[in-house]
Amino acid sequence: xxxxxxxxxxxxxxxxxxxxxxxxxxxxxxxxxxxxxxxxxxxxxxxxxxxxxxxxxxxxxxxxxxxxxxxxxxxxxxxxxxxxxxxxxxxxxxxxxxxxxxxxxxxxxxxxxxxxxxxxxxxxxxxxxxxxxxxxxxxxxxxxxxxxxxxxxxxxxxxxxxxxxxxxxxxxxxxxxxxxxxxxxxxxxxxxxxxxxxxxxxxxxxxxxxxxxxxxxxxxxxxxxxxxxxxxxxxxxxxxxxxxxxxxxxxxxxxxxxxxxxxxxxxxxxxxxxxxxxxxxxxxxxxxxxxxxxxxxxxxxxxxxxxxxxxxxxxxxxxxxxxxxxxxxxxxxxxxxxxxxxxxxxxxxxxxxxxxxxxxxxxxxxxxxxxxxxxxxxxxxxxxxxxxxxxxxxxxxx
Numbered sequence: 001x002x003x004x005x006x007x008x009x010x011x012x013x014x015x016x017x018x019x020x021x022x023x024x025x026x027x028x029x030x031x032x033x034x035x036x037x038x039x040x041x042x043x044x045x046x047x048x049x050x051x052x053x054x055x056x057x058x059x060x061x062x063x064x065x066x067x068x069x070x071x072x073x074x075x076x077x078x079x080x081x082x083x084x085x086x087x088x089x090x091x092x093x094x095x096x097x098x099x100x101x102x103x104x105x106x107x108x109x110x111x112x113x114x115x116x117x118x119x120x121x122x123x124x125x126x127x128x129x130x131x132x133x134x135x136x137x138x139x140x141x142x143x144x145x146x147x148x149x150x151x152x153x154x155x156x157x158x159x160x161x162x163x164x165x166x167x168x169x170x171x172x173x174x175x176x177x178x179x180x181x182x183x184x185x186x187x188x189x190x191x192x193x194x195x196x197x198x199x200x201x202x203x204x205x206x207x208x209x210x211x212x213x214x215x216x217x218x219x220x221x222x223x224x225x226x227x228x229x230x231x232x233x234x235x236x237x238x239x240x241x242x243x244x245x246x247x248x249x250x251x252x253x254x255x256x257x258x259x260x261x262x263x264x265x266x267x268x269x270x271x272x273x274x275x276x277x278x279x280x281x282x283x284x285x286x287x288x289x290x291x292x293x294x295x296x297x298x299x300x301x302x303x304x305x306x307x308x309x310x311x312x313x314x315x316x317x318x319x320x321x322x323x324x325x326x327x328x329x330x331x332x333x334x335x336x337x338x339x340x341x342x343x344x345x346x347x348x349x350x351x352x353x354x355x356x357x358x359x360x361x362x363x364x365x366x367x368x369x370x371x372x373x374x375x376x377x378x379x380x381x382x383x384x385x386x387x388x389x390x391x392x393x394x395x396x397x398x
Contacts, residue, residue: 004346004353009361010317010338013354017344020196021088022189024174029084029340032284033166038292039284042315045292049324050385054370062372064362068332069155069254069275069309071127074104075359076332076374077322079339079351080313081131081157086114086211088344090203094123096343099351101126103359108157108334109215111144116214121151129155131258133162136237138246140217145250147215156251157278160239161259166286244272256311261296263303266310276309276331283314283336294325298379301329319361323369327377 007013018026032039066076079100085092093115100107106127109120121128130148134141145156170176175183190197204211237243239257248255257269258278269277279297281290293314301310312325313334325333335358342354371377 004350013341017341022193024176027170028176031170033168034288038281038288038290041292045294046315046321049382051369057370059367059372066374077335078106080334080336081108081110082340083110083112089347090200092343095348096351097124099348102352103355114211118151128153131157133159133236134239134243155254157256157258158239159258161282162236163238241272248273261291263299266300266304270307279312297328319358320365322362323365327381
């Protein structure tokens with residue numbers, strides 16, 4: 001824990017994680033698709049937003065608390081589903097879920113996680129959400145949904161933006177694939193990071209064998225070597241209205257669709273009985289020409305007119321980014337890479353430190369903007385950088 005205290009922001013944690021992790025694993029988390037235009041675009045979109053601060057207000061007492069799907073949260077955020085968590089730290093998914101619980105926010109477990117969903121519920125608890133990929137044989141998806149329901153997961157999240165595999169060329173260069181393909185490059189990469197190898201792979205092997213994807217259907221379940229699978233990984237199927245309505249029949253709690261970038265899809269989700277959406281371009285990891293999530297957010301918020309809870313992810317590295325997203329109309333955010341770097345550095349303590357950093361930044365920015373609680377945030381507090389000068393100059397010439 002002492003090392004993680006030297007991390008004063010999320011970028012510090014990222015640098016620490018880069019030093020600790022093998023390059024192939026670090027880049028699997030850190031990078032985007034193809035030329036990484038969308039990856040950069042997510043962060044650049046937040047940077048273009050500036051605050052019109054209000055200073056003549058009493059902000060001596062403030063709160064960043066909110067509610068998501070009928071439950072109080074310490075800040076309007078949840079940890080996003082990230083499939084590599086169990087490789088970042090031994091029992092990484094348990095560690096991250098425990099940190100989320102301690103921070104007072106939900107944790108979302110990925111279908112592609114290492115730890116069985118039942119184990120997370122038993123060992124971590126808290127407000128648990130589960131992310132699901134839909135497959136052409138819908139009964140395979142239903143099998144996992146029923147497992148999550150029985151284990152006490154409260155929210156189900158359908159990922160809709162992955163109908164085909166994305167083009168992540170760096171994974172091929174690093175030979176970071178499943179099954180793992182050994183090469184001189186990735187063997188040297190792992191040997192150069194002995195602490196990670198012993199702490200994660202060594203402990204995993206000693207405790208139960210090579211890590212496997214424990215939440216896939218039985219016929220597709222495999223470890224990192226590809227051992228155990230009787231078939232190839234099933235191709236995702238589009239999350240159509242039929243799929244959404246079927247999942248609505250199966251799932252009694254809040255149901256979300258992740259990967260929405262158009263107002264039309266947002267309205268369709270509401271028509272199919274969804275309770276919420278995640279405005280997302282998959283962190284820039286799928287379609288490299290996709291619109292930045294936060295750029296898509298305002299039109300979607302206006303289109304649904306309160307019919308859905310609207311979350312957004314992608315590019316969030318500071319508490320100020322969270323405040324900007326809320327001011328644009330989001331009800332909350334999903335945090336992906338930011339807490340994952342904390343997990344990679346120090347497990348549960350590192351994840352909690354990342355969340356604490358974001359919460360502290362958020363509370364500080366709200367005071368500097370001039371609001372005492374998240375309900376006071378609105379678009380009038382934001383403008384695009386340069387907009388004020390343009391307005392002034394246009395006013396002089398009109």
